[in-house]
Amino acid sequence: MTHPLKTLWDKPSRLVVGLMSGTSADGVDAVLTKITGAGLDTKVEQLGFYFQPFESAARQRILEVAGGSFGGAREVCLLGAYLGKCYADAVRELLRQTGTEKVDLIGTHGQTVWHAPEQTPYLGGTVRGTLQIGDPSYLAEEFGCPVVSDFRVRDMAAGGLGAPLVPYTEFILYRREDADVALQNIGGIGNVTLLPAGCRLDEVTAFDTGPGNMVMDALVTRMTAGKLSYDDGGRLAASGRVIPELLGWMLTDPYLEKKPPKTTGREYYGEDYVRALLARGDYPVVDVVATATAFTAESIALSLRRFAKRMPGVLVVGGGGSRNPTLLRRLQEALPECRVQTQEDLGFSSDAKEAAAFAILANEAVFGLCNNAPSATGADHGVVMGRVNL
Ligand SMILES: Nc1ncnc2c1ncn2[C@@H]1O[C@H](COP(=O)(O)OP(=O)(O)O)[C@@H](O)[C@H]1O
Numbered sequence: 001m002t003h004p005l006k007t008l009w010d011k012p013s014r015l016v017v018g019l020m021s022g023t024s025a026d027g028v029d030a031v032l033t034k035i036t037g038a039g040l041d042t043k044v045e046q047l048g049f050y051f052q053p054f055e056s057a058a059r060q061r062i063l064e065v066a067g068g069s070f071g072g073a074r075e076v077c078l079l080g081a082y083l084g085k086c087y088a089d090a091v092r093e094l095l096r097q098t099g100t101e102k103v104d105l106i107g108t109h110g111q112t113v114w115h116a117p118e119q120t121p122y123l124g125g126t127v128r129g130t131l132q133i134g135d136p137s138y139l140a141e142e143f144g145c146p147v148v149s150d151f152r153v154r155d156m157a158a159g160g161l162g163a164p165l166v167p168y169t170e171f172i173l174y175r176r177e178d179a180d181v182a183l184q185n186i187g188g189i190g191n192v193t194l195l196p197a198g199c200r201l202d203e204v205t206a207f208d209t210g211p212g213n214m215v216m217d218a219l220v221t222r223m224t225a226g227k228l229s230y231d232d233g234g235r236l237a238a239s240g241r242v243i244p245e246l247l248g249w250m251l252t253d254p255y256l257e258k259k260p261p262k263t264t265g266r267e268y269y270g271e272d273y274v275r276a277l278l279a280r281g282d283y284p285v286v287d288v289v290a291t292a293t294a295f296t297a298e299s300i301a302l303s304l305r306r307f308a309k310r311m312p313g314v315l316v317v318g319g320g321g322s323r324n325p326t327l328l329r330r331l332q333e334a335l336p337e338c339r340v341q342t343q344e345d346l347g348f349s350s351d352a353k354e355a356a357a358f359a360i361l362a363n364e365a366v367f368g369l370c371n372n373a374p375s376a377t378g379a380d381h382g383v384v385m386g387r388v389n390l
C-alpha cells in the first residue's frame with residue numbers, strides 16, 4: 001500500500017480544507033481550496049466557503065471553559081469531542097455545497113481554550129503552554145484523508161509564543177516587491193502583519209495589537225442579557241459617546257507598551273478585564289461599548305506608530321471587525337496618514353482568509369517544510385508545526 005502522504009506528494013495540486021474557530025467563539029469558518037506547489041511557490045485558489053455558527057449554549061460553554069473559571073478534565077474532554085464533530089459537520093456541508101466528493105487534506109486550528117505564552121509559575125518551576133481542542137480524529141474518520149492540527153505547540157516548544165501563525169502564509173501570498181503591505185486582522189484579538197517591500201521571511205513583523213472585538217462583544221452580551229453577542233454593524237457604538245477618562249485609562253494598558261514579539265488572548269482581555277473596566281465608573285453601557293470600540297482602533301494605530309519601521313500607505317483590515325463601520329471609521333480617524341481598506345475592497349474574503357491559512361499551513365506540514373515565522377513568534381528557529389492524523 002502506498003503511504004497516504006506519498007499519494008499527496010505525487011499530486012500536482014491538492015484539494016485542501018482549512019478550518020478556523022477563533023477566540024470570538026462565534027463559529028467555524030471552513031474553506032475549500034485548491035493548492036498547487038508548496039513553500040514560496042504555493043498557489044491557492046478558493047473554491048468555496050461555509051460558516052457554521054455555534055449554538056448559543058455551546059458558545060457559552062466555550063467561553064466559560066476558556067475563561068478558566070469552569071470545567072475540569074471531563075468538560076474539556078467532552079467539549080473537545082463535541083467540537084470535533086462540529087468541525088466534521090461544517091466540512092460535510094462545505095463539500096455538499098461545492099459538490100465535492102473527496103478532499104486530499106484538512107488543516108484545522110481547533111478552539112483555543114488556554115494560551116499561556118509567558119513563563120507561568122507551576123509546580124515549583126515555570127512552564128508555558130497552549131491548548132487547542134476539537135478532536136481532529138472525527139475529521140480523519142469521516143473524510144478519510146490526513147488531518148493536520150495542533151499547530152501552535154511546536155512553535156512554543158522551539159521557544160516561540162505559538163502566535164501569530166498567519167504571517168507565514170501572508171508572507172507567501174501577499175508580499176510585494178514594489179510596495180509595503182500591512183494586514184490587520186480584527187477577530188476576538190487584533191493582530192497585524194507588516195511585510196516591507198521585497199522582504200525576507202525573517203524581516204516580517206507581526207504581533208497581536210490588543211483586543212479586536214472581544215471586549216466589545218462581552219459588553220454587548222452583558223448589555224442585552226445575551227440577546228446579542230456582538231455590535232451588529234457597529235450601531236450601538238455609533239449611538240454611544242466615547243468616555244475620554246475611560247479611554248485614557250484603557251490606553252495606559254502595559255500590553256500596548258510591550259515590544260513585539262507579543263501575543264495576548266482571552267486570559268488578558270476576558271471577563272476580569274471587562275469587570276475592571278465596568279468598575280471604573282457608573283457609565284451607560286452603550287457609552288462603554290463606544291469607548292471599547294475606540295480603544296480597539298486606538299490600540300491598532302498606536303501599535304503601528306510604535307512598532308512599524310515606517311507607516312504603511314494602506315492598512316488592509318480582515319476578520320469580523322471589518323464588518324463594523326464604526327470601528328473602521330474610528331481606525332481611519334486614528335490613522336489619517338494611512339488609507340484603511342478591507343479585504344473585500346481588494347476582492348478577497350475576510351472570513352475565508354484565516355481559515356485558508358490553515359489549509360496552507362497543513363500543506364506545508366505534509367511536505368515537511370518549516371511553517372512558522374520565527375521573527376513573528378520569537379521562536380529560536382523554523383519548525384514544522386502541526387500534528388498529522390493519517
Ligand atoms: N456584522 C457585524 N457587525 C459588527 N461586528 C461583526 C459583524 N460580524 C462579525 N462581527 C464581529 O466579528 C467577530 C468574529 O470575528 P472573527 O474574525 O470570526 O473572529 P475570531 O477569529 O476570533 O473568531 C464577532 O464576534 C463580532 O464581534
Ligand SMILES: [Mg+2]
Pocket residue numbers: 020021022023024025026027028029187
Ligand atoms: Mg470566528
